[in-house]
Amino acid sequence: MNSNHNDTIIIGTGIAGLTAAAELSARGRKVLMLEKNDSTGGHVGQWSVCFPFGISGRELAESILPQSNANVSIRTRSTASAISTLPDGSLSVSCTDGTAHSARTVLLASGYGMFDARLKEELGYGIYPGVLTSEDIERQWQKGERPLAGHSNPRFAIVHCVGSRDLKCNIRHCSKVCCMVGVKMATEIRQRYPDSQVTNYYMDLRMFDNGYEELYHDAQLNYNVQFVRGRISEVAPTNDGRLYIRAEDTLLGKPLRDKVDALVLMIGMSAHEPLHVDGEPMNRSINGFVGTASPVQINLTATPGLFVAGAAKGPMNITEVLADARAAAAETDKYLSR
Ligand code: SF4
Missing domain, CATH: 3.50.50.60 (FAD/NAD(P)-binding domain)
Structure with a gap:
């Protein structure tokens, strides 16, 4: 000893x-x-x-x-x-x-620990290279890497509540910080890729601490980040190497379809x-x-x-x-x- x-x-x-x-x-x-x-x-x-x-x-x-x-x-x-x-x-x-x-x-x-995004098979993590987690992106940026370099007008979708508040995965808790991280990341993407389009898919936005609400307003007003209340239900590859996503806008009660270059999953804490x-x-x-x-x-x-x-x-x-x-x-x- x-x-x-x-x-x-x-x-x-x-x-x-x-x-x-x-x-x-x-x-x-x-x-x-x-x-x-x-x-x-x-x-x-x-x-x-x-x-x-x-x-x-x-x-x-x-x-x-x-x-x-x-x-x-x-x-x-x-x-x-x-x-x-x-x-x-x-x-x-x-x-x-x-x-x-x-x-x-x-x-x-x-x-x-971080939720293992492969458990949400429908979101394609570990299957399609364009699907990344919030940790993947942060690590890549920290190392000076630039995912999607060379793409013009890249489209990003950011998915909130992956592995949090999900009864199908037997996880009830809210991970508390990932709404802020999702909005921060959307703003950073717009700064790093000025010709990009970014949409955040959320269940609720929980922006409770100092500066969080201001960050949300800034993302909408100054960075043109789009927000859709809805869950993505399906991700599939397209012939041109992008990702097809299907979701529902639960505010408008309408189904949505989109093509994006990258899907970023806000994985929860476990x-x-x-x-x-x-x-x-x-x-x-x-x-x-x-x-x-x-x-x-x-x-x-x-x-x-x-x-x-x-x-x-x-x-x-x-x-x-x-x-x-x-x-x-x-x-x-x-x-x-x-
Ligand atoms: S994305 Fe927002 S609502 Fe969802 S678990 Fe994270 S903090 Fe909670």
Whole structure:
């Protein structure tokens, strides 16, 4: 077992984990971060532009926790598989590579998974090259790639609520940020491809946070983005290499058909499989994300010394994650001070 006298082990190095690590470090706590991937930053770290900050996810992650911090060490390619309570009350985190690490507290900031768009077969993801997810596009832009380069007047359709609010997939929750991401992406497409046409197909538009409604108005008034309330029911390839889509405009009660060059799916957030703690799977909330000790103890779990932060608990936007991770760090620090 590797203890190295860490006060806290943080599982996950997305923006929740990085924020909590920066806060705990500023309070003089020694932190070990475990990251299953090769690099830090989580999902947000792969985004080309984060709204409303106007910077890339990588820049945002680095502004939260600069690369070197004497109180924080990071182990990448370390996947936590289970947590157990030791006889002295501290916690041990076992990893799939056979290592184990212990500390008085553990902060779970393992974030969320993304819905597997192949499960919505009718939308053609993984079948037709023109069908992409929101994550695919962000990654490509982040790498400086330009999908559909060379097309003149490219037409894009953006589909909201893919793998969210979908009883057929047994998913009831709203992923909360993808309306904003869909509108942001529509505006960015219009900026990157000035001769493009973009239509967003939505069920409801949930633009609830600072700047979101303004973004929506801007998309319509200044970028001529079209909005159709309706679900796309069928996607098929055309002879000229485009995509035929069939939908229904539920406001007008009319069927719609269109041809587009790219279909972008706003895939929802999904819960990870629960970690086992002391041999039992962790409590889950109604939608399968990590459950908390009580409705008001929002960063505590049922296990003493084990805390939780960020979108591991359910969909959150970046601002909410930052605030929640700071609160979780404060709770962790309070526990360590006892
Ligand atoms: S935020 Fe919008 S796109 Fe995302 S699940 Fe909720 S309603 Fe659908």
